[in-house]
Amino acid sequence: MSLALSDTLVLGTRFADELPELALPWQAAEAPEPQLLVLNEPLAAELGLDAEVLRSEEGLGLLVGRAVPEGARPVAQVYAGHQFGGYSPRLGDGRALLLGEVAGPDGVLRDLHLKGSGRTPLARGGDGLAAVGPMLREYVISEAMHALGIPTTRSLAVVATGARVHRETTLPGAVLARVASSHLRVGSFQYARATDDLDLLRRLADHAIARHHPAAAEAEHPHRALFEAVVRAQADLVAHWMAVGFIHGVMNTDNMTISGETIDYGPCAFMEAHDPATVYSSIDTGGRYAYGNQPAAAAWDLARLAEALLPLLHDEQEQAVAWATEALGAFATRYTAAWSARVHDKLGLPGGIDDAVAGPLVEDLLVLMRDGHVDHTLLFRELSAAARGDAEPARSRFLDLAAFDEWTARWRALGPDAGRMDRVNPLYIPRNHLVEEALDAGTHGDLDPLHRLLEALAAPYDERPGLERYAEPAPEDFGRYQTFCGT
Template sequence: MSTATIALDNRFARELSELAVPWKAEEFPDPRLLVLDERLAADLGLDAAWLRTPDGVRFLTGNAVPEGATPVAQAYSGHQFGGFSPRLGDGRALLLGEITDTAGRIRDLHLKGSGRTPFARGGDGLAAVGPMLREYVISRAMSGLGIPTTRSLAVVATGATVYRETPLPGAVLARVASSHLRVGTFQFAQLTGDVDLLRKVADHAIARHHPDAAGAANPYRALFEAVVAAQASLVARWMLVGFVHGVMNTDNMTISGETIDYGPCAFMDAFDPAAVYSSIDHGGRYAYGNQPVVAEWNLARLAEALLPLVDPDQDRAVELAVESLGGYRRLYGEAFSAGMHAKLGLPAGFDDPGLVDDLLTLLRDSRVDFTSFFRDLSAADASVHFVDVAAFGEWRERWRAVGPDTAAMDRVNPVYVPRNHLVEEALAAATDDDDLGPLERLVEAVSRPFDVRPGLDRYAAPAPPDFGAYRTFCGT
């Protein structure tokens, strides 16, 4: 394999040139491959052995681009912590192009940390090893859990120094996604006042992600409803595993329904609806328990952007959009309820919301480790997790009375998630000591999260008592 044999389309750059700024990745002094998802590479039709060569590494940093490809920085807007920024865009990222995988699916190949672009807004356009490896670990875990996600193909150390609070080793992440169309993409297009451009973006999204909408009586309303359904399902799945995204801005919500941008994210240890891990989320806007509501708020912003396409009459367009958005809470509630029923092994047709609600109250009051509890419930004495053992005992008797399927529970409740103390341990070893061993072992555990395996006990254990409060950073 060589760069010349890789077929990278420039469909986004070609079809939506108004949202694409042709650009080149920065040349880096000493690129070195740190991690590579070989299975993902194979799915993309890429030779893992070649990707490990100097030429392959140059491809992964955007310094060797296949002929015919048009790397671009994408334009988009975004509400960031509720405040609107009309011109965000890929400040430190490039879409290299689209690649067709071995299953015939079109996938974006995208870089993060590849240098300043016209959207950099004063930033250096670079990324550090730690945050890029975090994205690699978390996306591997989310894929293992079966949660729709962008995928990390590789992380390459650049040999450059990145200056944040302290000097850090630089890195580039090569990321794969169904696309990088976001709510913010539509916001940017709508803001131009060019309805034809907005229609082009919507048609592109329909063709790429929601083709059934094309045959609907109102294709653009159908597109919106498809995104509503995808996001309701996605956020419910986050909630069911205790995942806290940390930065649910509208530029971080995809049209495809894939999780994107693993910056200040974390898996919750002690169950707490108010759990916040982002160092910059001072008001708790993106706390664990707020995620379903924030998703609905973001979808309302998408509805606003789509109004000119939904109906030429503004009042009628608002009426239709509000009606379609009204389905979100039902869809989210159904997805979360079905997921909790599966986690608890409840039989089909069981209908007692109080059983789940009472359990969540008990978990919150005793700050129970969210991941460990559900595995222990099926096989061990889970009462050790609770301060009020009697209250939990009463709940457990109600649960047992319905005849739960404990074997089925183990198929949906993970043993291994990227526990925060282990993520930090792995990132510190990689950054400070150039030791990837802890990270590789963590990835091995979380890539198969439901299968108990010998020698991995520490990856299933809660954080030690002295780990303390946890904060993550976006890496910019």
């Protein structure tokens, strides 16, 4: 490996050193013909990495996991998890590797992680590979979420491997280089708890506190404070998802982070016509993770974290359960407050408005949107024009015009702030038809649609000439949309 990369990158081994029971040393599979498809140069700069070096042969070697700096120790992480409510005691990184931790110029520690880097002992029968399309999808959606201001893992690069991946058809393979505050999950704690190794559980909790919630270390009961911090982070995160119409699609406990970042962009999508029952994921046949069910799903996952932490919460189990139940109850209060704050901003409502006025106003609008199949993103954006006096663009989206006019009169009487609305209501989201267009082209070697889409999504609140199609709903002939997990 040349001096250029080794001089600019040190990959720490903190997770592997402190929690060896959760770390399986492993190597990435060979990539016959690595070819860079997309590189996130601003993120590379945040990590203190030279983009030109990453584009070089040695850089591509790093991005597919075959050439790591001296001292690095790639590992597959072990965790458990409830998947659609069914418990799996041993999951883990079946097709992923943690290369190590990077401390950028800001001193913040981040994981550098690969997805699609080959089969590990945790693969459970899978081939360990990933196709170009799903890896580009994670790149697009995660970077769109970041631009929207939503806590998320980030995408550094997608590299085509030159290997072929067998799914319903044969597809070109790829590796995603992902960056995260960490990859600690509720499932990590479930696995540690299932081992009956109290020392491991305590070390994991202390590692999470040091990594993500350092203020908890100063609390009278640090592990209780850790749980409270995760509850707050997840309540705020899901409220943000709901505000922009994001549907995660697979809210299993192994996909809920301790940091409060969104992780795992498999069958996710952004809702178009507003409907709480919206499901896009092909594997969510019962609607467990439908748009409107996401707050309850998050609370359910947090209850599983509480169960895993019980031995650290109190020496007496009965007392631990009582405390955990009380702490978990704070999720609903925090979520409701976070959602209310976000939707009040989306409607430009003045501060201090009485809940008895705001609550029915919000609920009535959401019912009108559902009944009229109104586009979630565009409606909120067009309401800012209504706040300025031109209600026709928003009005034209409704079937019940009299009901909308009555609602608008109530809302305008409160003096909504149109400028504030423009700052929180995006114009450009990853529209499902545009994402599919970009992924299909990218799979066949044409990356221009991907780059144009990324350009629009990089500044989602700023209207720009020439980008009109990126704000439009899917054409009628796009049909019913369905997403897949990509494995």
